[in-house]
Amino acid sequence: MALWVRYERDGEAGFGSLEGDSVRPHAGDLFDAPTPAGPSLPLASLRLLPPVRPGKIVGLWNNFRALAAKLGAAEPEVPLYFLKAPGSLLAPEATIPWPTGYTGKVVYEGELGIVLGRRCKAVSEAEAEAAILGYTGVNDVTALDLLNADPSFPQWARAKGCDGFGPCGPAIATGLDWRTLTIRTLLNGRERQNYPASDMILPPARIVSLLSREMTLEPGDLIACGTSLGVLPMRAGMVVEVVIEGIGTLRNTMGAAETG
Known part of the structure; x- marks a missing residue:
């Protein structure tokens, strides 16, 4: 490792x-x-700095059994995914910018991130497993009230792609068995999320394999595996930490709201 x-x-x-x-x-x-x-x-x-510079940041929704059960959502057979803008990437210890003019809720989502080490196009699960360089921590920050602000069009990219809404790190761990990991999220030192990676519906190799049927994945691309129970809003000045033993603590502070 x-x-x-x-x-x-x-x-x-x-x-x-x-x-x-x-x-x-x-x-x-x-x-x-x-x-x-x-x-x-x-x-x-x-x-x-962020431990990787991805050309693509892919995020999954509804990929943990506990959350799917709470939402009453069917367990997906393929990744339900969105893309985060490259500009959303943020370093450990950096301040998460509050979107200018936005007055709604901003929530954290502590997640395990897959870092690709090889080019993948229509690969098998075995090939996908070999193409994974390692794993890192991700905070899939979301401007929750933007997601369904327009009833005709859910705005996943807008809600999740704001500048600084993709903290990542602090390190990429190689040689790690993702099945043994637990993802914890702390807000001002108080634990709000604690869930096992083994509760994943679609495991990492299957995620990579299925995504590679539709898009070519390149070395350095980052895939956030989705989150589970315990997502809550953040306020300005709050410290949010995504803690994964074997990877480290991804710590950031929520910035102050701006007007304009």
């Missing part, structure tokens, strides 16, 4: 393996045999 992070130091971006309280810089391509390069750097001296 390894933990990979991206960071900024002295105005320059780099990536490396997280080893305790330090980062071992690497050179080359994270997706193609990166090699160690230079001495380890203290983690405290670095500003963590």
Whole structure:
């Protein structure tokens, strides 16, 4: 198992393996045999960036049995998905911007994220499994009142694609068994979500395989596996943490509402 992070130091971006309280810089391509390069750097001296720069951010809805049961929704046989704008990506510890002029509810959704390591087009589940580089934490932030603001057209992309509405990190964990993971979300230190990844309806390899029938997935693409029970609104100044043992804590603060 390894933990990979991206960071900024002295105005320059780099990536490396997280080893305790330090980062071992690497050179080359994270997706193609990166090699160690230079001495380890203290983690405290670095500003963590999102651990991946996805060309696509795909999010799933209704992919956990407990939530489907509560909603009275049928368990899907294919991914029910939406796309988040690349500009929604946000680094650990960064402030989530409040959309200008928006006065409705903003909710967190703590999720497990799949990071692709290979190009996938119409692949089998076995090929999809081999194409997954690793897993990371995702907060699928949503402007809830925008979703159904127009009764004729559910606005998934708008509600979930606002700038900064896709915090991700703090690391990509490779060699991790997703079935053993638990996703916890804390709001101002109080646990609001605690659910097992094993409750997933469509497991990661099946998600990747099915999505690859419709769109080509590229190295670095990010797929958020969906959330479960416990989603609640955030207020300005609240600290939200998505905690997944083996990956780390993705911590962000909700920004203040703006007018304009």
